[in-house]
Amino acid sequence: MIESAQVKANPNLLVFVPILYTVWSDAILTPSEISVLEGLINSQGWLTDTEKAFLLSKINPATPPTADELMSWRSAISQVADPKIANETLVNLGIRLASLTGDGTISETLVQAKPSLSNIESTLGLISHEAIFNFHTGHKTITSEQSTQQNFSVSEMTKILDGDYSEIIKKVKTFISDPEFQYMSPGDLMLYRTRVLQWCKFLAEQGFGAMAYPKEYGGKGDMGSYFAIMETLSYHDLSMVIKFGVQFGLWGMSVYFLGTEKHHKKYLKDIGTLELPGCFAMTETNHGSNVKGIETTATYDHLTQTFNIHTPNEFARKEYIGNAALHGQMATVFAKLIVDGKDYGVSALIVPLRDKKGKVLPGVTIKDCGRKMGLNGVDNGVIYFNHVVVPKENLLDRFTSVNAEGKFESPIASDNRRFFTMLGTLVGGRIGIPRSGNSASKSGLTIAIRYGDQRRQFGPEGGTEVPILNYRTHQRRLMPLLATSYALHFSLQYLTNRFLNRTEEDMQEIEALAAGLKSFATWNTTATLQECRECCGGKGYLSENRIEVLKNDTDIYTTFEGDNTVLLQLVAKSRLTEFKQEFSNMNVFTILNYVADQAKTSITEMNPITIRNTSEEHLLDPEFQLSAFKYRERDILTSAAKRLKKHIDSGMDSFDAFNVCQHHLVQVGLAYIERIILEQFILQIEKTNDAGCKTTLKKLCDLFALSQIDKNKGWYLEQGYMEGSKTKAIRRLVNQLCWDIRQDAVPLVNAFNIPDACLAAPIAVNR
C-alpha cells in the first residue's frame, strides 16, 4: 500500500507514517509547529542522516507529499488501527505498522526510540488524540448515539394540556384542517384579506365567534371555550386569528362589556354571525400607549339628543384599526365626552362607518395602512371623522351616560378611575393574545425540534453524521424554550381560570397577572421563533416552512393590547401598592420590624450552607427553586420601593423618580410573573397522576426554573444569595437537563398535537 519504496522497506521510517499523515491531514497545524517538529526529528539519535533528511523533506511545506501518497499512508495505517485498543497513540500505530515489514516483532531500535517518538507525538497535542479516530471505521460516540425515546404517553400529555376543553379543541382542529383552510401567499393583499374574511365567516357559522356571548344573542355564554378556540385557531393563519379577535373579541366584547342591554339586543347577534363586521377604534396616531390622552371628541347636543364625533387634527386619527380598511361597517370609537362644554374624559360610542354595501359613509374617511411586517390578511386602516353625528343611544353607557336633563352621569366620579375600570372589562384581550402567541411558539418548536431530530450535520471522523439536536448548543437554544412553552401553557390556563371566576376584589390582581403574562409570553414568542428560525438555518428562511409567517405575524403581539414595557410598569405599580402603606408609615418601629423581617430572610435563606449547597437533590427541590424566585421577587420589589421613597423624600419629582427607577420597575414586573409561572407549573405537576408525564413535566419544570436562575445569576450573586460554586452547579445541571430532555423533545412537541395541515412545513411533516 505504501507507494514510496523508500518508506515501504524501512521500519524506522514506517514508524513515522501515522505522525506524518496527521501533520498533513490536519488543516490547522501552524508553521511554527512544523519547525518544532523539525527540531525533534533532528534530535533523534537512532535515525541515520539519510533517514532524517527524508523525514525532514516530508514535513517541509515546500516538498509536500502528493495527495495519492497521503491516501496510501492512510490506508496502510487503517490496516493496523483497532478501535478496541484503549489509549491508542500514533507511536503505537507506527510501531505496529513498522513491525509488518519484518517477522511481526518490534525491533530493539524502536523499543528504545519509543520515548523520543512519544515526545514528538505529544507535541501534536490534542490533535494526536483526535487523529486516532481518523483511522477507525464506523466511529461511534455518545453524541452520535443519542436519539428520541418514548418515556411517556403522548396522548396522556395531550389530555393534560387540553384539560377541560379537549372536545372544543378537537372540533376546532378538525375544522381548520379542512382543505378550505389551505394557506395562501400574502403576495396579493386583496386576495389574502378576502380569504381571511371568508375563513372567519366559516368559523362564525360554527358558532365559534359567538361562543362567549349570552345564549339569547346566539352564543353559549362560554368564555372559557372562546379562549380555547382562539388558542387552537392560532395553530393556523394568525391573520385569521386576529381578524377573528377583532370582530368577536374587541368589537363584540366592547359592545357587550361597555354597552347595556339595548346595545346587546341591537348588535350582538349580528356581530356573532359576522353579519355586522366592526372595529375597535381606540388607538390614535399620537396616542397609543397613553390612550387616556386621545383627542377625538364626542360632543353632546341636548337639543338634537346626538353626539358629534370629530377628529380635531391629523394626529388624532384612529390608526392601525383592524377590519377598518375594507370590511368594518361600524366601530366602537373611543372619544373624549364633552357635555355642557365640560370634558368628562374617555368614553366609547358606536359609530357607523360603511353602509351594507361597503360604501364609506359621509364624514368618515378611511385609509389603508398598507403592507405590514405581518398579519397582512387583516385590513388595518386609519379612520377619521369630520363632525359625524350619531344618536344619543349610540353611547356605550354602562359606565358613562347622559341623563334626561342632558347632564353627565357615571357611577365612577374620577375620569381616571372610570377609564381604567372600562379598560379592565376588556382584559380578555390580554389573555387571548398571550395564549395565541404561545400557540405560535409551539408551532415553531414543533417544526424546529422535528427538523433538528432528522437533520444531520458533521459527525465523528469515520462515523455517520449526527442529528443536529444532539449538539449541546442546539439543545441549549431549544430545550429551555420548550420548557418555557409548557410553563406558560399552565400559567395561562391559571390566568384564564382566575378571569372566568373573577370577583370585583380580584380585578386588580387579575389585571396585573394578565399584563405581566401577556408581556412575558409575547416576548417569549418573539425569542422562541427567532431561535427556531436560526436553528432551521436556510430551511427556516423559506416561507414554505412557516417560521417566517409565525414570527412576523406575532411580532406585533409585544406591542398591541399594550406595549410590554409599559405594561410591566403597570404591573410594578400594582405590586408597589401592596408596599405603599408599609413604607409611607415607616417610623422607627416599623423600620425595625422591616429590618427584622429582612434578617429572618438571611437566617433561613442566606445561611452559608444554603448559598453554597450544590447538591443535585437541593437544586431540583421545588422548594429551593420557588424560594429563590420568591426571594428575587420580594427583594426587587422592596428595593424598588425604597429607591422610589428615597428619591421622592429627597424632593425629586415623582415623575422623575419613576423614570429613574423605570428599568428596575420592569424587573419588578418580570420577577413577579416568573414566580407565578413557576408556582403554577409546580402545582400542575403535583396534580398530575400519570407517572410518565409527571416525571417528564418535572424535568421541564426543573429546566425552566434553573435556566431562569441561570439567566439571573448575576443578580443572585450580587445579592450574595448564591455563591459562584452554586451558580456553576446550576449551569451544569441546565446543560444536563437539556441533554436529558432532548430525547423527550419530539414526543413533547407531538403532545401539542398540532394538525399536520396547520404545521404545513415540509421540514416538519410528510416524513
Add this chain to the structure above:
Amino acid sequence: MIESAQVKANPNLLVFVPILYTVWSDAILTPSEISVLEGLINSQGWLTDTEKAFLLSKINPATPPTADELMSWRSAISQVADPKIANETLVNLGIRLASLTGDGTISETLVQAKPSLSNIESTLGLISHEAIFNFHTGHKTITSEQSTQQNFSVSEMTKILDGDYSEIIKKVKTFISDPEFQYMSPGDLMLYRTRVLQWCKFLAEQGFGAMAYPKEYGGKGDMGSYFAIMETLSYHDLSMVIKFGVQFGLWGMSVYFLGTEKHHKKYLKDIGTLELPGCFAMTETNHGSNVKGIETTATYDHLTQTFNIHTPNEFARKEYIGNAALHGQMATVFAKLIVDGKDYGVSALIVPLRDKKGKVLPGVTIKDCGRKMGLNGVDNGVIYFNHVVVPKENLLDRFTSVNAEGKFESPIASDNRRFFTMLGTLVGGRIGIPRSGNSASKSGLTIAIRYGDQRRQFGPEGGTEVPILNYRTHQRRLMPLLATSYALHFSLQYLTNRFLNRTEEDMQEIEALAAGLKSFATWNTTATLQECRECCGGKGYLSENRIEVLKNDTDIYTTFEGDNTVLLQLVAKSRLTEFKQEFSNMNVFTILNYVADQAKTSITEMNPITIRNTSEEHLLDPEFQLSAFKYRERDILTSAAKRLKKHIDSGMDSFDAFNVCQHHLVQVGLAYIERIILEQFILQIEKTNDAGCKTTLKKLCDLFALSQIDKNKGWYLEQGYMEGSKTKAIRRLVNQLCWDIRQDAVPLVNAFNIPDACLAAPIAVNR
C-alpha cells in the same frame, strides 16, 4: 367654586378637600385603604359628629362624589396650589384652602389638628407626593426637559466614519438616491426580482461591480472600495446588495481566486459588467454547514478530457443558490473530484446553466425556492445535474488540477487542508456581510432614534407629554445598540484593513477574526432591528417604515456565509491551537509556570481593592475596561482548554469532549471578538483629533464596554473578578451613560449620513 354648600362654608371640611380629591382621582386606592382612612377620620377629636358623618359619606364607595363635584374640588385646589413651594403637602394645601373662607388666617383648630391630618395624609403614601403635582399647571420635570443637543460636529464624525473611502461612499450615496432606485413592494416576486437585476446593471455600468477585479479585466483592483460600496449600498434595498454580492463577490471572486489566468481572461470582464450573470453553487440540501460532505460529483474522463457533473440523489441538490431561479447563466459548482476512480475531495468547476436567451441547458434542472422571509428580490433556486459534461478547462485549477497524463495534482496534499485553503480565499464574504448588516443596524437606529426623539407619550400630570427617548427603558434599549454599531464600524474597518494587507501567515488569524466578527455583528443586527421595531411600536410594524424589510432581509445573515454557532466554534478551535502546545507539553515545570502566571493575574487584577473599586474614574479607565475583557477572554479560553484536556485524558472521545464543551467554546469565540472590538474602539479614540468627536466617541466606547461587562456580570461575579458593589456601580454608570448619550443620539445617527431617499421611513424623514 365648591358646589356643595356644606363644604363651601366650613373650613373643617374644606381642609379635607385635597385629600378627598386625591382619594377619588386615584385609580389604584384599594378598599382596605379606604377602611383605614375611615378609622383615622373617626379618631379626629376636633371634628363634630356631623362633620365626621359628612366626611365618611364622601369616602364611602356607595355614595361617591359626582364627576362635577370632583371637577369643582380640583379647580378650587388649583387656586391655592403653588409650584414654587417645596415639600408641599395635601394638608398644607387644605389649610390654605380653608383659610380662604375667613380672613385669610389659619384657625387655631386647624393648627392643632395639623399633626393628625398629616397622619391621614401619610397613610396615602407615595400617592400623596404625586398628587401635589396634579394641581400645578405647566408641570416641568427633569425627564420632560431632556432634549437633543449638539455637542460635536456631525460632519467631522462622518469623516471619521468614512475614513479613506469618503469619495466612493459619497458617489454611491448620490447614485442610489436617484429616483431610478425608488423602493418597490415585494408583493409581486417577478417584478421585484426584475427590478433588482436592473438596479445591479446600473451599478455595474458605474464600475461598482468590477471594482475589485484587476484593471485588465475592467476593474480597478480596489478591494477596499468594493467593501465600501457593499456597505454603502446596504443603506438601500438589501436584495440588491445580496444580488450584487452573489454576482460580483461569490461568482466573480470564486472565478478570480479559485481559477487561473485562463478563467480570468475568459470570464471576469463579462462578470464585472453583468453581461454574464452567474451563481455560486456550494450548499446542498443535506450539506450546509458541513460543506466538506457535499455529494455532487465531477468525474474526470481522460479520453474525452471532460468532467461529468452529477447529482447522485435529491439531498445532494444545490439549494438556496442566489441568481439561480431566473438569471444565472453559469455557476461555480462545488463537487467531489473523482479522478481515476479516486475521490480527491471538494473542487470547483464552472458549469453553464442557461443559454444567452435564458433557456436552461440539457441535463440541468432548476427550481425556484419561492417566497422567503426576506431578500425576495433575489431569485434563489435549487439546481441539480444529470450527467452534465463540461470541458477539462472548466475546472477552477488554482488548487486542484488534472495533468496531461490525467493524474490529479495539487500543491496541497491533504483534502482537508486544501478545502480550507480554498474557503480561505473566499473570506471576503465574511467581511462584506457583517459590514452590510451593520449598515442595516444603522438604518434601523436612525429610524428608531429620530422617531423616539419626536414621539411623545405620557408625561407629568399637568405637563406636556415627553419624548419617548427620554424614558430610561427606551434609552436602555437603544443607546447600547447605538454604541455597539459604532464599535462594530471601527472593528470591521480593522478587519478589512487586515484582509487588504494580508500575508500568508496572517490568514489563520484573519479567518478567525472574520468568522468571529461576522457572528457577533450579524446577531447584533438581528437584535438591533428587533429592538428598533418594538421601540417604534405600531409604526415600526408598518412596512412603509422599513424596519420590517431591514429585519427580514438581514435575518439570514446569521446563517449564510457560515452559521454563527458553527463559526464561533471554528474561532474557538483556532484560539485553542495557541494553547495546544502549552497544554500537551504540560509537565511539572510548565504546570508550575502556568500556575505562577495565574497567580500573577490574581496579584495584579484580583486584589481586593480592585475588585471593589467603584470609582467612576476607575470604571471609565480604558485600561480597566480592556483588562476586564482580556481577563475574561483568557480565562474562558484556558478553562475550555483544561476542560477538553481533562475529558480527553479521561478517555472520552474527542468528538464527545468537544460537544460537552460546545457552549463553552462559543463563549471562547465571543470573548475573543469582544476584546478585539473594544481594543479597536479604544485605538480609534486615541487617534481622533477633533475634541467634540473624541469626547462623544469616548462616551460611546464606555457604554459599549460597561454594558458588555454588565451583560457578563454573572461570569465576573462567579470568578470573583468583581464584587457585587462593583457590578452595581457599573449598572448605575450604564444607566447614566444612556441618559447622557441620549442627548447626542440624534446627531450620532445623523453622522451615519444615510440619504433620506434610502431611509424612506415617513417616521424618520420629511419632518
